[in-house]
Amino acid sequence: MKTDSEYPERIALIILSTIFFIGAVLLHLKHLRTCHDVTIVRNGIKQEFTLKEVERILTEKRKVPVNTAAAEEFTAIAGIGEKTAEKIVEYRSLHGPFLSPDDLLNVRGIGPSKLEKIRPFLKIE
Numbered sequence: 688m689k690t691d692s693e694y695p696e697r698i699a700l701i702i703l704s705t706i707f708f709i710g711a712v713l714l715h716l717k718h719l720r721t722c723h724d725v726t727i728v729r730n731g732i733k734q735e736f737t738l739k740e741v742e743r744i745l746t747e748k749r750k751v752p753v754n755t756a757a758a759e760e761f762t763a764i765a766g767i768g769e770k771t772a773e774k775i776v777e778y779r780s781l782h783g784p785f786l787s788p789d790d791l792l793n794v795r796g797i798g799p800s801k802l803e804k805i806r807p808f809l810k811i812e
Contacts, residue, residue: 750810753791754784764808771796787811 725736736744751760753775761772771794778794779785788809791797797805 746807750808752812753788753809754779754812764805766801766804785811 725738725741727734727736751764756776758769758772758776761767761775762769767775774794774796775791782793785791788802788806788811791802791805791809792799
C-alpha cells in the first residue's frame with residue numbers, strides 16, 4: 688500500500704484546497720467589513736458613514752431638550768417614568784431653565800446614578 692508521500696497529486700490537491708479556503712474566508716471577511724457601511728444620498732450628494740458614526744448621529748438626534756421638552760418626551764428615556772417627567776417639568780416652570788444636566792439633581796427622584804444613566808439622552812440648549 689502506498690503512503691501519501693507517494694501520491695504527490697494528493698498533497699498538491701490538499702495544498703490548493705487550503706489556499707482556496709483561506710482566500711474564501713478572507714474575501715468573506717472583507718465583504719463583512721464593507722457591507723456594514725451606510726450610504727445616504729441627499730440632494731444628489733452621496734455620503735458614507737460607518738455604523739459608529741450612524742449610532743452617534745442617531746444618539747444626538749434622540750436627545751431630549753431639557754428646557755423645552757414636555758413630560759411625554761422625558762418618558763421616552765429609559766429610567767424616567769411619568770411622575771419623574773412631571774416633576775422635571777414642574778421644577779423647570781418654578782425655578783427657570785436648567786443650566787446643566789447636573790441641575791436635574793435638584794429634582795426629587797433623580798439621584799447621581801439615575802442622572803448618569805440618562806445623561807447621554809439629555810441636551811441643554
